[in-house]
Amino acid sequence: MTVVFLDSSKIDRLRNAMNHDAEFKLAARYMSEDILLGADESRCIVKVRDGLVTEIKPDPPSEDHWSFSIKATAESWDKLLQSSPPPFYTGLNAGMLRGNLQIMGNMEVAFAYLWAMNRMLDIMRQLQN
Amino acid sequence: MLKLEAITGKYGFVTVHGVDYRVYFEESGEGIPLLCQHTAGGDGRQWRHLMNDEEVTSKYRVVAVDLPYHGKSLPPESVEWWKEEYKLTKSFLIDFLVEFGRALGLDRPVFIGCSMGGHLALDLALECPDKFRAVIGFESAEFTPGLDLIWFNHPRISGEFKFANLFESTAPSSPEKYRREVGWVYSQSAPPVFRGDLYYYSVEHNVTGQLHRIDTSRIAVYLLCGEYDFASTPEMCRQAASQIKGAKYIEMKGLGHFPVVENYELCKAYLTPILEEITKIR
Numbered sequence: 001m002t003v004v005f006l007d008s009s010k011i012d013r014l015r016n017a018m019n020h021d022a023e024f025k026l027a028a029r030y031m032s033e034d035i036l037l038g039a040d041e042s043r044c045i046v047k048v049r050d051g052l053v054t055e056i057k058p059d060p061p062s063e064d065h066w067s068f069s070i071k072a073t074a075e076s077w078d079k080l081l082q083s084s085p086p087p088f089y090t091g092l093n094a095g096m097l098r099g100n101l102q103i104m105g106n107m108e109v110a111f112a113y114l115w116a117m118n119r120m121l122d123i124m125r126q127l128q129n
Numbered sequence: 130m131l132k133l134e135a136i137t138g139k140y141g142f143v144t145v146h147g148v149d150y151r152v153y154f155e156e157s158g159e160g161i162p163l164l165c166q167h168t169a170g171g172d173g174r175q176w177r178h179l180m181n182d183e184e185v186t187s188k189y190r191v192v193a194v195d196l197p198y199h200g201k202s203l204p205p206e207s208v209e210w211w212k213e214e215y216k217l218t219k220s221f222l223i224d225f226l227v228e229f230g231r232a233l234g235l236d237r238p239v240f241i242g243c244s245m246g247g248h249l250a251l252d253l254a255l256e257c258p259d260k261f262r263a264v265i266g267f268e269s270a271e272f273t274p275g276l277d278l279i280w281f282n283h284p285r286i287s288g289e290f291k292f293a294n295l296f297e298s299t300a301p302s303s304p305e306k307y308r309r310e311v312g313w314v315y316s317q318s319a320p321p322v323f324r325g326d327l328y329y330y331s332v333e334h335n336v337t338g339q340l341h342r343i344d345t346s347r348i349a350v351y352l353l354c355g356e357y358d359f360a361s362t363p364e365m366c367r368q369a370a371s372q373i374k375g376a377k378y379i380e381m382k383g384l385g386h387f388p389v390v391e392n393y394e395l396c397k398a399y400l401t402p403i404l405e406e407i408t409k410i411r
Contacts, residue, residue: 087357097360112287114290114293115293118297
């Protein structure tokens with residue numbers, strides 16, 4: 001199954017769901033960052049401005065910049081995005097600590113918005129399943 | 130008529146390493162003393178379900194203290210704490226718990242602790258086995274290095290990081306209201322406290338190669354770990370228990386790093402037989 005953030009038929013629904021989610025809006029307040037999401041060799045950039053997701057851009061060119069990246073294998077994303085994820089896949093910190101995903105780049109920003117990013121995962125789970 | 134819980138709270142004074150501490154503690158029930166240790170960056174509220182469980186409090190006097198700097202226990206008045214980095218040391222933690230129990234007149238209490246408290250269960254069994262009749266450690270391990278991270282006390286990262294981080298330490302099947310409560314309590318600790326406690330949890334607590342010295346004829350040892358715990362994993366806890374002759378280990382399915390908070394009813398199914406068994410210890 002294609003990971004939701006790489007599925008062109010679901011990208012608009014994902015962006016819309018995040019922008020209408022009460023918890024995401026609260027957690028992402030003041031956030032203006034670009035986040036690179038990667039599954040195996042496929043990538044997209046989630047652009048957030050003032051707490052709103054303005055664009056989910058598939059296959060970004062190499063010259064694009066981002067604040068931080070969240071990368072995992074497609075197999076790991078499958079587990080992360082299960083409606084009830086297995087042990088060590090419950091969130092970004094769990095996945096990172098146990099080596100199931102990598103967060104790289106500006107870690108200060110990544111951790112400042114861990115709540116928003118984990119809520120983004122929850123919303124992805126709803127659309128993935 | 131105001132509906133009341135059975136839990137009562139009091140303040141008391143404990144002197145440790147020459148410093149006077151005014152500390153807050155709660156208690157409930159009568160019987161065998163059961164001394165509860167909260168997690169790093171947490172406080173005694175984490176034991177509220179246990180302390181309101183009549184099946185426990187009919188046999189046990191359950192006591193939960195907020196360590197100094199935690200919950201309603203303020204920093205000591207005689208220390209200029211604002212000029213030094215807060216760090217919880219192993220010697221302070223052991224000496225504080227032992228002295229608090231002694232001052233309160235607890236006779237060889239049963240110790241129960243989670244996470245940092247689970248690690249402490251092992252340290253107490255090694256360092257002062259005759260002061261406790263049993264230890265129950267949730268999420269215990271020999272050594273959990275690498276978690277003493279600057280992000281847990283950073284001027285540009287708010288308590289929301291702790292809220293999110295500890296929420297995902299719970300099992301997805303636990304009731305959401307209690308999973309959120311775990312995060313809420315964590316987001317309330319003073320900025321340096323969680324990381325300062327992790328100095329004990331992730332640096333000073335290291336009993337690698339020592340656990341075979343624990344004599345379970347002097348102190349009973351029970352270790353339990355939640356299936357979803359990614360900080361001190363079931364394998365790490367099982368490995369610790371395997372080195373203690375006579376210790377009992379249980380993996381708790383469907384629970385995470387905070388079993389007594391996130392899903393007490395499920396946790397109770399694992400804990401009740403242990404508490405029953407301990408009532409037979411003299």
